[in-house]
Amino acid sequence: MLALLAAAAWWGVPALLKSQLPPRLEALLGRPVSLAGARFDPLRMALDLQGLRIGAAATASADAPPLLLIDRLQVDLNLPMALRHRAPVVDALAIDGLQLRLARTGAGRLDIDDVITRLAGPGTPAEPSEPARFALYNLTLRNGQILFDDQPVARKHQVQAITLDLPFLSNLPGDTTVHTKPRLAFNLDGTAFDSGSQALPFAETRSGDLNLAFQDFDLVPWMAYLPADLPVRLQRGRLDSTLQVRFAMPPQGAPTVAVQGRIGLRDMALADAAGAPLAAWQSLALDLQDVQPLARRVGLGPLVVDGLVVHLSRDAQGRLNLQRLQAPRGAAAPAAPAAPPAASGPAPAGPGQPWQLAMAGLQLRGAQVHWRDDGLRPAATYTLADLSLQLSDLRWPALPPVPVQLQAQLHRGGADGPITARLSAEGTAHDRAALLALSLEAPDLASLAPYTATVLKPQLRGALAAREIGRAHV
Numbered sequence: 001m002l003a004l005l006a007a008a009a010w011w012g013v014p015a016l017l018k019s020q021l022p023p024r025l026e027a028l029l030g031r032p033v034s035l036a037g038a039r040f041d042p043l044r045m046a047l048d049l050q051g052l053r054i055g056a057a058a059t060a061s062a063d064a065p066p067l068l069l070i071d072r073l074q075v076d077l078n079l080p081m082a083l084r085h086r087a088p089v090v091d092a093l094a095i096d097g098l099q100l101r102l103a104r105t106g107a108g109r110l111d112i113d114d115v116i117t118r119l120a121g122p123g124t125p126a127e128p129s130e131p132a133r134f135a136l137y138n139l140t141l142r143n144g145q146i147l148f149d150d151q152p153v154a155r156k157h158q159v160q161a162i163t164l165d166l167p168f169l170s171n172l173p174g175d176t177t178v179h180t181k182p183r184l185a186f187n188l189d190g191t192a193f194d195s196g197s198q199a200l201p202f203a204e205t206r207s208g209d210l211n212l213a214f215q216d217f218d219l220v221p222w223m224a225y226l227p228a229d230l231p232v233r234l235q236r237g238r239l240d241s242t243l244q245v246r247f248a249m250p251p252q253g254a255p256t257v258a259v260q261g262r263i264g265l266r267d268m269a270l271a272d273a274a275g276a277p278l279a280a281w282q283s284l285a286l287d288l289q290d291v292q293p294l295a296r297r298v299g300l301g302p303l304v305v306d307g308l309v310v311h312l313s314r315d316a317q318g319r320l321n322l323q324r325l326q327a328p329r330g331a332a333a334p335a336a337p338a339a340p341p342a343a344s345g346p347a348p349a350g351p352g353q354p355w356q357l358a359m360a361g362l363q364l365r366g367a368q369v370h371w372r373d374d375g376l377r378p379a380a381t382y383t384l385a386d387l388s389l390q391l392s393d394l395r396w397p398a399l400p401p402v403p404v405q406l407q408a409q410l411h412r413g414g415a416d417g418p419i420t421a422r423l424s425a426e427g428t429a430h431d432r433a434a435l436l437a438l439s440l441e442a443p444d445l446a447s448l449a450p451y452t453a454t455v456l457k458p459q460l461r462g463a464l465a466a467r468e469i470g471r472a473h474v
Helices: 002-029 079-085 113-120 221-227 445-452
Strands: 035-042 044-056 068-077 089-105 135-150 154-170 183-188 192-200 207-216 233-248 256-272 277-292 297-306 309-314 356-371 382-396 402-414 419-429 433-442 466-471
Touching: 002 035, 002 044, 002 113, 079 089, 154 221, 221 233
Parallel strands: 089 135, 297 356, 309 356
Antiparallel strands: 035 044, 044 068, 068 089, 135 154, 154 183, 183 192, 192 207, 207 233, 233 256, 256 277, 277 297, 277 309, 356 382, 382 402, 402 419, 419 433, 433 466
16 A cells, blocks of 8 residues: 555656646736756655746847756655644755856846736735744755846856755754754855854854855946946955854843954055046055944954055145045934834944944055146156154043054155155054154255245255154144
């Protein structure tokens, strides 16, 4: 008898799926659906589907590629555990060769809006209920691909080589203390991403770690999504990231989120709307030691910038190039909403609580500042080269005295021009006062003639050297 039932299930389940699954999905999604094959193993309770295809919209051309294509989908069921818990239990779910094609056809419009509307259905949202009980083991996605055609900006993006591993996910009693260690890896427009995490999503105190690491991510193709009236343009730049996000949500009390890791920006170049250079640098690295956005606390390591080049200029009307970057003054910002009532336990920082920032230091190495003044006749150009700046122990809003070290050389013309002055400073400073040991050497005072000539009739020649302990108040 059991053999007869097994044989009937072996033949009948695939036949039932091939005859009933496509039309039912078509009625649900409003798209043509086909299934190439199906197999069922009643002894292992294993289902194997091949060639599941969801077609394009009816308005698309006949040769339009499908919306979704899955080469193979395997499901292993655990019938004894499902009967014991009276909930669905899946021992393994494997998806191979998933291909998804999406397109943005306009502002806020996708080519799957019709599917989303059908799935949403009519009527008001149902009242929240208890979450469904389930257990899913060994979720695997291999060789996934997502193609996104952004028609308004004429760009196509590809997410390839998608790999997803989720060994365990369950909210059944007795399984809530098992750790899950998911991993997500993919290639976005040629840049590899890899993340892994460890979580307790259904325990009484939900917590977890999420890692995100990628290298050499090109930022330029994504600038098309920024506002067109942005006064700054990114000409080139690459992003590196190694981040770990730790979160916890106890049943009573406030959730916590902490971010640690390192962020790097390399080979950056910024220009204004007309294409004139503003700033560039070889590398920028920042360590995130303890960033807690919900508590409004930011703990950072040193910010190190190598090869910074800044371009400053003044036009014939006396306006600085930075002034032209300022957005027009708009309407006043709306008032901040009132803080919600305090909850039991340590609540997150409220809207009125200021952010607290602590940074181990700021280091500029090998920086240059190029200055051009078209307000003079003839125009004057200078370069502040070999600029190194080191600040330590920066804090906000309470700013203690900060150790400062500064060295720079002023050149007439470019960085290879004659040296006009050498400057060094060392001491401490904060928002109201500074105590610095200044050293100034000006071997060529005549090179300052474009500025001194406007206030001094005699010509200024000679050299200057000075060293003094100075105190400045703001």
